[in-house]
Amino acid sequence: MSDILSQPAVYEGQFHRVEVHADRVVCHPRTQAAAARLPRRAALLRAVAALDLGVRTPEPIAELADPPRLVLSRVPGEPLPPEALTSPAVLASAAEQLAALLARLAAAPAAGLPRQPATHWREFADAVTAELYPSMSPAGRARADAELAALRALPALDTAVVHGDLGAENLLWEWHAGLPVLAGVIDWDEVALGDQAEDLAALSASYGPELLTALRPSPAVAARVATIHGSFALQQALAAQRDGDADELADGLAGYRA
Known part of the structure; x- marks a missing residue:
């Protein structure tokens, strides 16, 4: 897995371009509106992390401004086809x-x-x-x-x-x-x-x-x-x-x- 993720996988979502690294995920907003929502997104993730949901959720590691991006912990697993x-x-x-x-x-x-x-x-x-x-x-x-x-x-x-x-x-x-x-x-x-x-x-x-x-x-x-x-x-x-x-x-x- 570490070899596969030595180069990040990149996914294009509706609001963010997401880089998945071995130990972290970096979210790059695709629009100015999405960039403006990054602080709120981080606050919500902290609130969700405090809930007892029985599964892992992303947690903010860093909020960077130039260019705007949010660094999150990586959650294991893959989507179920x-x-x-x-x-x-x-x-x-x-x-x-x-x-x-x-x-x-x-x-x-x-x-x-x-x-x-x-x-x-x-x-x-x-x-x-x-x-x-x-x-x-x-x-x-x-x-x-x-x-x-x-x-x-x-x-x-x-x-x-x-x-x-x-x-x-x-x-x-x-x-x-x-x-x-x-x-x-x-x-x-x-x-x-x-x-x-x-x-x-x-x-x-x-x-x-x-x-x-x-x-x-x-x-x-x-x-x-x-x-x-x-x-x-x-x-x-x-x-x-x-x-x-x-x-x-x-x-x-x-x-x-x-």
């Missing part, structure tokens, strides 16, 4: 561990973490209407109207610590005796007290409905998961619009311009 869950044993093992993580997030103390405002989804819907509708076709606006109406109807909940982007790329696993073991969770930029249906929606989007079924959400939670899942393209597009990321914006709006 969605196709791995075609094995019933792997699916059951992953679901059990993810259920345990979600339970710890639901029970975690709120100290140092922001709370999503009661107007969270209404504000998002209003922002999409104001900032993205001019770039949509009439059919795209009609599609967005229906999706945003469902979001506006969601209840305001703050019953769990919510990661905010709990997709496959942010869950790191190791393999033991042919089964995956959840080693760590990264990218806590959007962590807040909110509705755990957001994290379930991200898991479902990454790993498919079979995993969501294995996690056994109640019918009410499953309905909220479906509504939030349906907003992911608009969430990507709005973030990209505000960060000036033309490629991510075009990708997020692809289904709203035809």
Whole structure:
């Protein structure tokens, strides 16, 4: 492993270019807006590190200004390929561990973490209407109207610590005796007290409905998961619009311009 990582692996995310070294990770913001968020990101990671989540999370090592970048501890493991869950044993093992993580997030103390405002989804819907509708076709606006109406109807909940982007790329696993073991969770930029249906929606989007079924959400939670899942393209597009990321914006709006 040390030979492989003697030269850092480089990954391009929506907001950061990430260098993965043997013992650390260096996050280079891709936009000025992302650079301005680095101090907040470091503070959130310190708060998350204080929680008892049963897995490792990145911890800030250094905050550097010229150029702006954040150096973090490296969390072991690799993302679990969605196709791995075609094995019933792997699916059951992953679901059990993810259920345990979600339970710890639901029970975690709120100290140092922001709370999503009661107007969270209404504000998002209003922002999409104001900032993205001019770039949509009439059919795209009609599609967005229906999706945003469902979001506006969601209840305001703050019953769990919510990661905010709990997709496959942010869950790191190791393999033991042919089964995956959840080693760590990264990218806590959007962590807040909110509705755990957001994290379930991200898991479902990454790993498919079979995993969501294995996690056994109640019918009410499953309905909220479906509504939030349906907003992911608009969430990507709005973030990209505000960060000036033309490629991510075009990708997020692809289904709203035809």
